[in-house]
Each structure stands twice: as C-alpha cells, then as structure tokens.
Amino acid sequence: MNNKKNKVTVGKRVKEFIAKSLMWISMAIVFVLVVSVLWTIFSKGIKAMSWDMVSKLPGGGFYIGKEGGFLNAIVGSLMIVGASTLLGLLVSVPVVFFLNVYLTKGSRLAYVARLAFDVLFGVPSIVYGAFGFTVMIWFGLRTSLLGGIIVITLLIIPIFIRTMDEASRNFPTGILDACLSLGATRWETLKVVVRQIAPGIATATLLSVGRAIGDAASVMFTAGYTDSIPTSLSQPAATLPLAVFFQLSSPIPEVVDRAYAAALVLTAIVLLLSIAGRFITAQFSRNKVS
Amino acid sequence: MNVRILKDRTAKGLMLTMTVVAILMVVAIAIGLYLKSRPVLESQSLSSLLFGSQWKPLKGQFGFLPFLMGTVWVTLLAIAFALPISLLTAIFITEYARPMVKRFVFPVLDILAALPSVIYGVWGILVVVPWISKHVAPHFVDFSTGYTVLAAGIVLGIMVLPLLVSLFIEVFSSVPAELREASLSLGATQWQTALRVVVRRSLSGILASSVLAVSRAMGETIAVLMVCGCVVGMPHGLLDACYPIPALIANNYGEMLSIPLYESALMFAALILFVVVLIFNLLSRIVLYRIEKQNE
Amino acid sequence: MIEVKKLNVHIGDNHILKDIDLLFPERSITCIIGPSGCGKSTLLRTLNRLIDSTEGVRIDGQVLVDGEDIIDSQSDITELRRRIGLVSQRPCPLPMSIYDNVAYGCRINRMFKKRRELVLHVRQCLRAVGLMDEIKGRMHAPASRLSIGQQQRLCLARSLAVHPDYILADEATSALDPISSKTVEDLFVSLKDKYSIIMVTHTLRQALRIADNVVFMYLGEIIETGPASQVFNNPQNELTQKYLSGAFS
Numbered sequence: 103m104n105n106k107k108n109k110v111t112v113g114k115r116v117k118e119f120i121a122k123s124l125m126w127i128s129m130a131i132v133f134v135l136v137v138s139v140l141w142t143i144f145s146k147g148i149k150a151m152s153w154d155m156v157s158k159l160p161g162g163g164f165y166i167g168k169e170g171g172f173l174n175a176i177v178g179s180l181m182i183v184g185a186s187t188l189l190g191l192l193v194s195v196p197v198v199f200f201l202n203v204y205l206t207k208g209s210r211l212a213y214v215a216r217l218a219f220d221v222l223f224g225v226p227s228i229v230y231g232a233f234g235f236t237v238m239i240w241f242g243l244r245t246s247l248l249g250g251i252i253v254i255t256l257l258i259i260p261i262f263i264r265t266m267d268e269a270s271r272n273f274p275t276g277i278l279d280a281c282l283s284l285g286a287t288r289w290e291t292l293k294v295v296v297r298q299i300a301p302g303i304a305t306a307t308l309l310s311v312g313r314a315i316g317d318a319a320s321v322m323f324t325a326g327y328t329d330s331i332p333t334s335l336s337q338p339a340a341t342l343p344l345a346v347f348f349q350l351s352s353p354i355p356e357v358v359d360r361a362y363a364a365a366l367v368l369t370a371i372v373l374l375l376s377i378a379g380r381f382i383t384a385q386f387s388r389n390k391v392s
Numbered sequence: 393m394n395v396r397i398l399k400d401r402t403a404k405g406l407m408l409t410m411t412v413v414a415i416l417m418v419v420a421i422a423i424g425l426y427l428k429s430r431p432v433l434e435s436q437s438l439s440s441l442l443f444g445s446q447w448k449p450l451k452g453q454f455g456f457l458p459f460l461m462g463t464v465w466v467t468l469l470a471i472a473f474a475l476p477i478s479l480l481t482a483i484f485i486t487e488y489a490r491p492m493v494k495r496f497v498f499p500v501l502d503i504l505a506a507l508p509s510v511i512y513g514v515w516g517i518l519v520v521v522p523w524i525s526k527h528v529a530p531h532f533v534d535f536s537t538g539y540t541v542l543a544a545g546i547v548l549g550i551m552v553l554p555l556l557v558s559l560f561i562e563v564f565s566s567v568p569a570e571l572r573e574a575s576l577s578l579g580a581t582q583w584q585t586a587l588r589v590v591v592r593r594s595l596s597g598i599l600a601s602s603v604l605a606v607s608r609a610m611g612e613t614i615a616v617l618m619v620c621g622c623v624v625g626m627p628h629g630l631l632d633a634c635y636p637i638p639a640l641i642a643n644n645y646g647e648m649l650s651i652p653l654y655e656s657a658l659m660f661a662a663l664i665l666f667v668v669v670l671i672f673n674l675l676s677r678i679v680l681y682r683i684e685k686q687n688e
Numbered sequence: 689m690i691e692v693k694k695l696n697v698h699i700g701d702n703h704i705l706k707d708i709d710l711l712f713p714e715r716s717i718t719c720i721i722g723p724s725g726c727g728k729s730t731l732l733r734t735l736n737r738l739i740d741s742t743e744g745v746r747i748d749g750q751v752l753v754d755g756e757d758i759i760d761s762q763s764d765i766t767e768l769r770r771r772i773g774l775v776s777q778r779p780c781p782l783p784m785s786i787y788d789n790v791a792y793g794c795r796i797n798r799m800f801k802k803r804r805e806l807v808l809h810v811r812q813c814l815r816a817v818g819l820m821d822e823i824k825g826r827m828h829a830p831a832s833r834l835s836i837g838q839q840q841r842l843c844l845a846r847s848l849a850v851h852p853d854y855i856l857a858d859e860a861t862s863a864l865d866p867i868s869s870k871t872v873e874d875l876f877v878s879l880k881d882k883y884s885i886i887m888v889t890h891t892l893r894q895a896l897r898i899a900d901n902v903v904f905m906y907l908g909e910i911i912e913t914g915p916a917s918q919v920f921n922n923p924q925n926e927l928t929q930k931y932l933s934g935a936f937s
Contacts, residue, residue: 114581114584117583117584118583121587124480128476129484129497132557139512142515142519143511146514146518200404213681215414215415218417218418221418222418224607224608224672226610226611226613226665226666228611228642228665229421229425232425233424236424237424259414263414289399289404316509316510316511317509318509319613322642323645343508343509343510350513365511365514368508372511491743570780571780573776574846576738576766577736577738578850579771579793579796579797580792580796584796589782
C-alpha cells in the first residue's frame, strides 16, 4: 500500500514538473520574442539614425539615397493621430456616458451596442481602409489628410468606447445614486462620472493613439503619401508606418536603412505610450473611490 | 428647473442618436462594400468567385480560391503556433505566478500588443525570413527565398499571442476559487487542477477566444504582406509563398483601377473578409459575454 | 490527531492567528466558534495548507498531523490534502457529472485499477451520504442539476471517496435551507465514528447540538477550549460567557 502511494506521488510530481517546465518554456519563448523584436529594430535603426532623419524633409533624390529625413512622415502621423483622437473622444465619451448612466444594467440597447462595438473593434483595418476610400470617392474626396483622419477616427472609436466602457463598468453605482438623490439630472452627473473614469479615459486615449499611429493598412489609400508637410486638409499626408513600408522595399541600401530608422522612431513612440499607459493607470487610481 | 430637464432630455436624445449611428456603422460598412462589389458579383457567379482558381484580371476572371487558401493556411498556422504557448502562459499567470512575476510579465505582453504591424513586418524580414531561407528550407526544398506561409504564420502567431493570453486570463479568472480549492483539497496537484477543473470548465471560453484570434489574424495586413511572398497561386506546403486576401487588397488597390471590374473584385475581397470576421466576432463575443455574466 | 503548536499566521501586515496551541482529538466533532473575522476560517485553511494560495501569507509554528509537521515545506502537500477532506461553505460541485465528481479524487490519486471497482466505490460513497436513492439513475447527469442541499452532500461524498482521516467543514450548512441543513448535520454526527471532524460554525445552536469539543476564538486568539459540556455549561472566561449569552456575535 505504502509503496503504491509513493508511486502515485512520484507520478504526480513528475507530471507537475513537466507541466511547469513547459510553462516556463512558453514564457521564455514570449520573452525571447519580445527581446528579439525590440533588439532587431533597435540595432538596425540606431545605425541609420541621425538628427537629420527626424528634423528634415526628404530632399531631392532622397529615394536614391541622398540628403534628407522623414519629418514629413512624423508630422503627418502626428496630425492624423492628433485630430482623430480629438474627434474620437468627442464621439466616444458621450456614447460611453450614455451606455453607463442613461441605460440600465440589463438594457437590450446597451447589449447590442457593446456587441456592435466589439465587432467593429474586430474589423480589420484594411476593411476600414477600403470602406473609407469608397466613402471618400462618394463625397468626391481624393487621398488626403482629411481622408486619413476620417478613417483613423472610425478605426479608433470602437477601441475608445470599449476601453472606457470597461473602466466605467467598475463604477460604483452608489456615487451615481448619491448624485441623483441630491436632485441632479443624469446629465449633471457627467462631471462626477468623468472624474471617476478619468484614468480609464487616459488609458483608452493612449491605447488608441498607439493603435492609430501604427496602423498602415487603413491610411494606405486614404491619406496617401507625400514628401512635404500638408498645409491643408485636402492635401495628402505621409505617415510613419508607410515610411517604413515604402522605403523598405527600395533596392538602395541607404533608403532601406532609413526605413529602419523610421521603424525605430515608430517603436519608440509606441513604447512610450504603452509605458505611460501603465503609469497613468497606477497613478490615477489613487484619486478613485473604489 | 425646466431648463435643466430640457438640457437633460436634449443630451439624452443626442447621445442616443450618436450611439445608434455608431452601431449602424456595422451595417453601413456591409452595405458600402456590397454595393461596390456588385459589378463583379453580376459578372460571375458567387461560386466561381469563391472556388475558382483562375486569377486573370485582364480577362475578367477573378477566382479567389488561391487567396482564400493563402489566408486559411497562414491563419491556421498562426493559431497552431500561438495556441499552446498562450494557453500555457495564461495557465502559468492565473494558477502559478506570484505577483512579482506578474508585474514582470504584463508589461512584456503590453509591449507585444502595442507594437505596430509594420514593425513585426520589419522583424519578419530581418529575422524570420532569412532563418527560414538558410536554416529551415534547405532541409526540405532546393531553394526558398524565405518569404513563405511559414514566415507569415510565425509573424502572425506572435501578433495574436498577447490577444490570446489576455483573453485566456480573463476566462480562467472567471473560474471560482472554490472549485480550485475543492480539487486541491482532494489531493490534486496544481497542474491536475488547472487541467481537469480550470481548463475543462473554460472550454467554451477557450474556443471563443481562439475564434476571435482567428478573425484578428485573418485581417492582419501589412506584416503578412511583407513576409508572405505575394505570389498568386495555391500554396501546397509551409514553404510555398502565398497571397492572403488582405495583402491582395493592400498591394493592388488604387493602382490597377484602370482594369475593368478590378476595383469591384477587390471590394468583394474586402466584403468576404468583413463577413467572415463579423460572423466569427459575433459568435465568440456572445459566448464570452455569457461567461462574463456567469461570473457576476 | 492534529496538534497545533505556537501557530502564528500573518497576511500582509495583519496578524491573523496569534500563538495558537490546540489539540484536535480523534473520532469526534470539534466545533470552532467565535464572531466573524476572528480567524476561524484561516485556522481551518492552515490545517490543509490551502492558505498557501493567499497573497502575502507567512506561517510560523507547527501543525502536526499524526506527528508530521505539515508547515515544513518538505512535506507532500497533495498527500496531506487527500488525508484532510474539506467541505466548504457554498457547495461547489466540479463542472462534471455526479459520478465524475466523486470519481475525480480517486482518479487523481489512482486509487483503483479496474473501472468496476471505481463504480462500486462511487456508489458506496453516494450511499454513505444518502444520495444514491435520491438520484437513482441520474448518476451521469451534471452535478449542477442537484439541489443546493444535495450538492453539499455530493461534496461530502467526494471528500469521503479519497479515504480521508479528517474532515474540515467551513460553515458547511450556512448556505442551506433548514431541512437540508439538518440532513447534513446528521450526516456529520453519523460520520464521527470513523473520522475526526473539525467544524467552523457560527450558529451556536448547531455547536450545542453536535459538538464534542468546542474551541472559542476571538480576534485571532484561542480564548477557551474544552469538552462541549464544560464550555457551554460552565465557561471559565468572561468573554466566552458574554459570547454565549449573546452579548456580541
């Protein structure tokens, strides 16, 4: 009896050990992959990096390896992302507020809305791009800054709404009840609610900005590409991901190097946003009643 | 007093409209893409579009089968690659990891999730493609550029990893602690508990999450486009080049529009993608909602 | 026999259990009573080391189960937990059939080689808790279809199936209706010839009905302990007197 028991115990322990090793291996794979991606981008990018790259526009003959930088792409990306983030916030905050304050917990409309936004979140950006382009043609727009802004706005609204909605889900109903019982209308509780979910809004914004700045497929046909900084909404605009993509396919080594430099800039921006997101979530939550 | 209530009503009306309009986006996309793809749908039967393998735009022949197969191959490979790793990682995080380890793992997953598609593409070209061409392919074929189904699958697999891990963590966390304790108190080890209780109870959630990841992988464009080889033709193995649908759209849109029906065909491709992703998303989200509700 | 010596448990900065010295006699029911938050459940969870999964926990002292110190990390936790069954507050059937619930522990511990033996054993366990007749042919139906009271008895059967020496019960009847509660209570009484039962309860009347020994805890300390008749009829400590008279709960 005792002998058998030992066998069972040993068997259990061996299995446990194997399982644990497998888990550590998976974790290691994930970790190695992250390091590999970051290191590849960093080591390749840093070689081609210079002040000119981020401060100058492409000069004449830039694409055969001559003078210049990709300031056009950086500025283009910032313009598109900045504008669409503002527009996105303008649409999403009211929608989230409506879903959480005006609608009751079991509301059918809220269920359908959440489902719809989750589905929209899952729609590939290339589909947004294609759809956006169709709409633009409908309105007689050409590839332009405005087109890029519209499509990116469409792309990030679902991200905004779902992330903020998640944050408001933990919203203590007691606070809302307290406001309402003081005689406030639902609309007037907005201030309180916004203050409560501020960290949620902040993280949602960072997440959307990160997603928006890195998305290439949707701006490909809507914003186009240009060597100059757009001065009006109807001019095309360059973007960082496309700067990487286009220059990488060049046969000239210097141009390919610049693709790496652009990739480094893009990665740096995205990483900063991600770190800031973590930081804000940690910091802001102190002011929150939970 | 009246002004306040009026304000409230107006705001409500406005917000309701905004919400409904936003929901209608789903319908708008479907209709827009359908209208655009009608010309090509009228010129050929649906089955010849979906199951035809002749891609000769100049002759007006649009058989999407090679592209569909490319998408299927790449997506399945990506999931096959990401599923075991993400399952084990998620089990480790929910069942084993101490808070210190978690504090370390989550930012890493964050980074993985935050990196843009084009960055993965660059990494694929610099690391995965040469590795396949030099170290993997020579064992099986005479020559390969490395731009293959395998390369696209690996890159895509890594891209869906963080999504899968975070979904799995959510699903596993919804298993009540009492169940684990019941199993442990019968003398089960942690692994036995994880496998026979946690995973077993989460099967529907695991399936739903995987479907969601599949739909995400299917639509991924730039990274795949950069490493898949973009050769029109049916892929027959992991070391063949392929041409998934998103890559097809991205590569040709806006350029070949002088060819009749080409734009419509590309829009049809986008419509296929949209419909499949829509169905997959709807199904998996409904299942996941249900799990979430059980949890409350 | 379970013997607790100088047991101190901290969770984070909180000192949950303070210098616990206890002896749980065999083949009898020991009830741990005390107001909520006094550390009863923590003590129970320390006895089978389920406390390990709590964040930031620190355990000092000894818990001797048949002479073996289980706080010592060298000991085999899974074997220990097999020997100490647990019935928790809310019944928690595993997500499988009634039969598989009872068979789960046997399979985990590879107790039987032949399927037939396992089936017989499962039936026997279900009979022991009076479920066999109630469920009749539905042994392979999902356990979640049973009523709450039946689920709790199923959990008890599941514990019995792995031949434990001790059974821990954490307010095992508090989620049940009065009738099921009585059934489960009677079950515990009938089981005390074979098992040593340690039960946390905060219904004093239940303790009065079934306890052989009583442990009164307050704010993480043992205030008074002894045979039930002595503690209930002639409490030595003032706090115990107050608690028993219902001055606080």
